[in-house]
Amino acid sequence: MASICQVDTLIIDVPTIRPHILAMATMHQQSIVIVRLRDSDGIEGIGEGTTIGGLSYGEESPESIKLAIDTYIAPLILNAGTVGVSALMRRVGKMVRGNHIAKCAVETALLDLAGKRLGVPVSELIGGGRVRESLPVAWTLASGDTARDIAEAEAMLDQRRHRIFKLKIGKRAVADDVAHVGAICRALGDRASVRVDVNQNWDEAQADRGMGMLFDVGVDLVEQPIARDALPAMARLSARHTIPLMADEALHGPRDAFAIAATAGARIFAVKIAQSGGLHAANDVARIAEAAGIGLYGGTMLEAGVGTAASAQLFATFPSLAWGTELFGPLLLTEELLAEPLAYADFELAVPTGPGIGVSLDEDKVARLRRDRTAPILHAVGGRA
Numbered sequence: 001m002a003s004i005c006q007v008d009t010l011i012i013d014v015p016t017i018r019p020h021i022l023a024m025a026t027m028h029q030q031s032i033v034i035v036r037l038r039d040s041d042g043i044e045g046i047g048e049g050t051t052i053g054g055l056s057y058g059e060e061s062p063e064s065i066k067l068a069i070d071t072y073i074a075p076l077i078l079n080a081g082t083v084g085v086s087a088l089m090r091r092v093g094k095m096v097r098g099n100h101i102a103k104c105a106v107e108t109a110l111l112d113l114a115g116k117r118l119g120v121p122v123s124e125l126i127g128g129g130r131v132r133e134s135l136p137v138a139w140t141l142a143s144g145d146t147a148r149d150i151a152e153a154e155a156m157l158d159q160r161r162h163r164i165f166k167l168k169i170g171k172r173a174v175a176d177d178v179a180h181v182g183a184i185c186r187a188l189g190d191r192a193s194v195r196v197d198v199n200q201n202w203d204e205a206q207a208d209r210g211m212g213m214l215f216d217v218g219v220d221l222v223e224q225p226i227a228r229d230a231l232p233a234m235a236r237l238s239a240r241h242t243i244p245l246m247a248d249e250a251l252h253g254p255r256d257a258f259a260i261a262a263t264a265g266a267r268i269f270a271v272k273i274a275q276s277g278g279l280h281a282a283n284d285v286a287r288i289a290e291a292a293g294i295g296l297y298g299g300t301m302l303e304a305g306v307g308t309a310a311s312a313q314l315f316a317t318f319p320s321l322a323w324g325t326e327l328f329g330p331l332l333l334t335e336e337l338l339a340e341p342l343a344y345a346d347f348e349l350a351v352p353t354g355p356g357i358g359v360s361l362d363e364d365k366v367a368r369l370r371r372d373r374t375a376p377i378l379h380a381v382g383g384r385a
């Protein structure tokens with residue numbers, strides 16, 4: 001039986017097409033951790049572990065993801081067989097606590113390799129298999145400027161690329177944020193769904209005020225308005241407001257999902273493969289939501305093409321996906337890292353159909369952009385074409 005004989009990790013830094021302003025950080029670049037596995041037959045599996053804004057979003061950084069894989073996870077999977085991914089990741093879970101993004105990168109690479117060996121997409125190796133070939137995709141408006149955000153949304157509607165918009169708020173006073181959001185809702189009318197993400201930056205009183213005001217201006221949902229561990233307050237807000245609260249940072253896997261569902265803390269879950277600790281864990285999160293009558297949304301850590309393709313493979317297995325996805329990560333970057341870019345058309349992302357996660361890296365780009373490169377640095381001027 002084939003076994004894993006090589007584990008390699010690297011970090012790639014890629015500028016964003018514009019500053020991406022979140023409540024806790026302004027992103028000018030994204031740092032992508034790639035993991036590559038090779039088995040004894042020479043078959044390769046790739047995975048991605050990516051976070052947002054260094055250490056400002058969560059407890060893992062690009063550097064810690066790489067270190068966790070190199071030092072602690074790689075020795076546990078070297079020489080392991082290339083099938084039985086779920087059982088292998090359970091063993092890893094016993095030896096490595098937390099580090100969900102690192103685990104997700106490794107599990108993705110294992111699933112990619114297994115899918116390639118079996119000649120099937122990863123969507124056939126998880127859940128009940130693929131039930132959809134494309135996924136609705138939201139775009140995040142986060143330039144910090146109302147007129148620029150409206151122009152960006154109009155361009156996306158014209159191109160038929162996105163008609164769901166997520167606005168990043170929580171940095172300014174509640175009334176100022178609501179004025180910004182309300183202007184965008186008025187400009188887009190019923191041509192788009194507008195949602196907001198506060199990234200935990202309100203307290204309960206601000207959230208109470210904000211959620212009422214956002215409902216009045218026509219916002220469809222409010223994502224993680226308060227601290228991720230404030231479950232009783234999330235339950236109170238969910239009970240008090242008609243506008244649905246979506247859990248994001250509060251969801252670090254099935255146990256959190258169960259706790260939120262049991263206390264009615266959210267009406268929608270943003271399911272993220274990285275935050276959940278991998279595709280199988282994220283699938284468990286989705287199953288708990290379904291059993292509890294909680295709506296599903298396919299979230300992102302603003303991954304590049306590899307992590308986005310892996311997420312798409314999982315979300316394509318969800319029988320219901322009422323709130324769509326936000327798998328636009330590669331479109332926020334100035335450089336395409338895939339040999340063949342993901343296909344976005346008619347407001348949807350086509351789920352890759354090839355074996356494994358269905359994508360491969362552009363090796364020249366990787367060599368040129370990797371942080372530890374030895375090749376000369378060539379910077380493109382301006383944004384993405």
Ligand SMILES: O=C(O)C[C@H]1C=CC(=O)O1
Nearest residue numbers: 140197199248300302326
């Ligand atoms: O959901 C988050 O908090 C992170 C991310 C997803 C889209 C985006 O713009 O930021």
Ligand SMILES: [Mn+2]
Nearest residue numbers: 197223224248
């Ligand atoms: Mn979020």
